[in-house]
Amino acid sequence: MGRMHADEHAIDTTLVRRLVRGQFPRWADLPVTPLASGGTVNAVYRLGDDLTVRLPLTGGGAADIAKERRALSTLGELPVAVPAVVAVGEPAEGYPWAWAVHSWLDGAPALEGRAVRGLAEFVLALRANTAAGPPARRxxxxxxxxxxxxxxxxxxxxTDEPFDAEAALAVWAEALDAPQWxxxxxxxxxxxxxxxxxLRDGRLTGVLDWATAGVGDPAIDLIPAWNLLTAATRRAFRDAVAPDDATWARGRGRALSMAVIQLPYYRHTNAVISANARYVLAELGVLTRSR
Structure with a gap:
C-alpha cells in the first residue's frame, strides 16, 4: 500500500506500542502486529490474540471512532458476530486523534467471486432490526x-482503464430514474x-467496520451483489433478499458510484480497493476484465 491521502498521518508499530503502553498499561507486553488491509480510513494492528487497534489515518476519519462506537452499542441480535469496542484511546505521542481497541473476530475476509452462505440472512436480519439510529450517509x-x-x-x-463511460452513465441513469424508497x-x-x-468454511460469521451504519434506503446493503458475488450467486442473493426492481436498480447504482469514485483515487495506492472496484465495474458490464 502507498500513501493514500494527502493529509494522512504517519502510523507505525512503534507509535502503536507507545500509545498502548501509555494509556493501557495492562496490554503493554502484548505483541503488536500490523494487519494487511484494504481499508482506507484506519490503520489496523493486532494486539495480542484477542484485540485489534484501529487508528484513523486522517482527521476526516477520526469522527468515525465515535460513530462506530454508537452504532455497535445499539445493534440488536444478529446472526453474525460484530466487534466490541473494548477501549477508546486519546491523542498522545504526536498522534492527534482518538483511536480504538476492538475485540478480535476470527475469520478470513471474503474474496471476490466466492459463494458466501448466510449473506442474505444477515442483510435481512439487519433490515429487520428496529433499533433507532442516525441517517446513514449512503x-x-x-x-x-x-x-x-x-x-x-x-x-x-x-485513464488507460478499459472503461465504457457511456455504459456506466446508462447504469447510473437507470438508478437515478428508479423510484425512491x-x-x-x-x-x-x-x-x-x-x-x-x-467467513469460516464459506459462511459469513462476522461483519466489521460499522462507522457508516445508520438508517435509510436499504439499497446500499445490496452492493455485495456486485462487489463480491458472481452472476449465478447474485441471482440467488436477489431471490433470498427479494428487493423490488427499483431497490435493486438503486443498489446497482450505489455499487457503480462507489467503484468509479474509488478506482481513479486508489488505483496507484491501494491494490485491494482498486482491484475490487475493477471487479464491480466488470460485473456491471462497464469495464473489460484484463486477461
Missing part, C-alpha cells in the same frame, strides 16, 4: 452523489465490502 437519495459520480466517470474515462427507513451497515465480511 442511505440517502442517489441524487446527492450525482455530481461526484459523473465527475468520477469522466475522470476514469481519461418511501417506506420507513431500514437499519443499514452501509459498507459491505468484501474485506468487511469475515
Amino acid at each position: 442511505g440517502q437519495p442517489l441524487a446527492g452523489v450525482d455530481t461526484a459520480t459523473r465527475r468520477a466517470i469522466e475522470e476514469l474515462s481519461r 418511501t417506506a420507513p427507513p431500514c437499519r443499514l451497515h452501509g459498507d459491505l465490502m468484501p474485506s468487511n465480511l469475515l
Whole structure:
C-alpha cells in the first residue's frame, strides 16, 4: 500500500506500542502486529490474540471512532458476530486523534467471486432490526452523489482503464430514474465490502467496520451483489433478499458510484480497493476484465 491521502498521518508499530503502553498499561507486553488491509480510513494492528487497534489515518476519519462506537452499542441480535469496542484511546505521542481497541473476530475476509452462505440472512436480519439510529450517509437519495459520480466517470474515462463511460452513465441513469424508497427507513451497515465480511468454511460469521451504519434506503446493503458475488450467486442473493426492481436498480447504482469514485483515487495506492472496484465495474458490464 502507498500513501493514500494527502493529509494522512504517519502510523507505525512503534507509535502503536507507545500509545498502548501509555494509556493501557495492562496490554503493554502484548505483541503488536500490523494487519494487511484494504481499508482506507484506519490503520489496523493486532494486539495480542484477542484485540485489534484501529487508528484513523486522517482527521476526516477520526469522527468515525465515535460513530462506530454508537452504532455497535445499539445493534440488536444478529446472526453474525460484530466487534466490541473494548477501549477508546486519546491523542498522545504526536498522534492527534482518538483511536480504538476492538475485540478480535476470527475469520478470513471474503474474496471476490466466492459463494458466501448466510449473506442474505444477515442483510435481512439487519433490515429487520428496529433499533433507532442516525441517517446513514449512503442511505440517502442517489441524487446527492450525482455530481461526484459523473465527475468520477469522466475522470476514469481519461485513464488507460478499459472503461465504457457511456455504459456506466446508462447504469447510473437507470438508478437515478428508479423510484425512491418511501417506506420507513431500514437499519443499514452501509459498507459491505468484501474485506468487511469475515467467513469460516464459506459462511459469513462476522461483519466489521460499522462507522457508516445508520438508517435509510436499504439499497446500499445490496452492493455485495456486485462487489463480491458472481452472476449465478447474485441471482440467488436477489431471490433470498427479494428487493423490488427499483431497490435493486438503486443498489446497482450505489455499487457503480462507489467503484468509479474509488478506482481513479486508489488505483496507484491501494491494490485491494482498486482491484475490487475493477471487479464491480466488470460485473456491471462497464469495464473489460484484463486477461
